[in-house]
Amino acid sequence: MVYGYGVYGAQIYSYSAMTLTDMFPSDNGTTPNVLNDVAQNAWTPSNSTNAKYARLSFLDLNYNMRGSDAWIKKGDYFKLSNIQVGYSFDKNLLKAVRLQSARISASVSNVFCISSYNKYGDPEVGQGSVLFTGLDTGRYPMPRVYSVGLNIQF
DSSP, X not given: OEEEEEESXXXXXXXXXXXXXXXXXXXXXXXXXXOHHHHHHBOOGGGSSSOOBOOOOSSOTTTTOSOOGGGEEEOOEEEEEEEEEEEEOOHHHHHTTTOSEEEEEEEEEEEEEEOTTTTTSOSSOOOSSGGGTTEEOOXXXXXXXXXXXXXXXX
């Protein structure tokens, strides 16, 4: 069994995009990392016409973090959520070992996600409340889970 799903036409107001494209110092006084794409394509005097991002600066009191539609990103995605395979052993084969039935199975959850939003995190954003629909507040990504099962009836 294979299960996948997706969304088309979604927009995400991305806190993750904002924090990965600025130099706002954290509470402990260190400066966070910025995405490599941002460092290479930020505004500089020599890159003033082709700049994709604002100037990286410690001196700007806004730290390039002012609320803006620059943080709205495409939220389209397709996720392959689950793959399951299983095998039920032949009952005639199991009679020799005094078993009624036996089945072995394996599954993988959260297999992959295709999205232009992946560099900022999981495009399936929100926190369970309709108030957070379309808002990425930087939640922890969903883990990939591997499972193996064995079902034996005597």
